[in-house]
Amino acid sequence: DQQVKQNSPSLSVQEGRISILNCDYTNSMFDYFLWYKKYPAEGPTFLISISSIKDKNEDGRFTVFLNKSAKHLSLHIVPSQPGDSAVYFCAASRLYGGATNKLIFGTGTLLAVQP
C-alpha cells in the first residue's frame, strides 16, 4: 500500500524554466510534508517542508504548495538550473514529539534540467 505517490518517474525541463514536481498521499493523518533531493552516491538532502496548517512555503527558488482537500502537494523550482538535476523525493509524517518521526517516502522523480 503506497501511502505517498510520485506518479512521474522523470521530468525534463529547460534551464531557466519552472520545474513542477507532484506528490499525492492517501493517509489523512499525515500533517507534515518534506521534499528531499538526492544525487547519485549521496544520501538524501533536505530541501523544504510544510506543515498541514499552511498551504504554501517558500525558500528562495523553491516553493511547496499543499492542497489538503486533494491530498496533493507540489514542489516548484523557478528558475531551474542544471545543478538541480537530481532525484526528488516527497516524504510525509505525523508530527508528534517533533518533526523527525517515521518518514514515508514516495518513489522519487528524476529531474533533468537541460542547459
Added chain:
Amino acid sequence: ETGVTQSPTHLIKTRGQQVTLRCSSQSGHNTVSWYQQALGQGPQFIFQYYREEENGRGNFPPRFSGLQFPNYSSELNVNALELDDSALYLCASSTDDTEAFFGQGTRLTVV
C-alpha cells in the same frame, strides 16, 4: 560540526550471513532512524532510536535489529541475509526541532 557518517560504504555478503552497519549521528542529534532503499524505490522506514530506546518500527522482520549507544551512534544488524536484502541502507539523525539529516548510505549486496 560533523555530519552523519556511515560505514562501510559498500559491502558484499553471502546469503545466510549476518551483517552490522554503523552510523555516527550529527553532533547534538539524539534520534537515529534507519531506512532501506531498494533499487528504483523510495527509502522505507526500518526503525528509529531515541536516547537508546527503540521509538517506532516499520514493516521489517525481527531479523532486522538495532542499537543506539550513549553517544547516539547506532548500529543496524541483519541476520540470516536474503537476496532481497540487497539495497542501500540509509541512516538519518535528528532532534525534536530539526528535519532528518541523512548519511551517504551503505550499499549492501547479498549474493
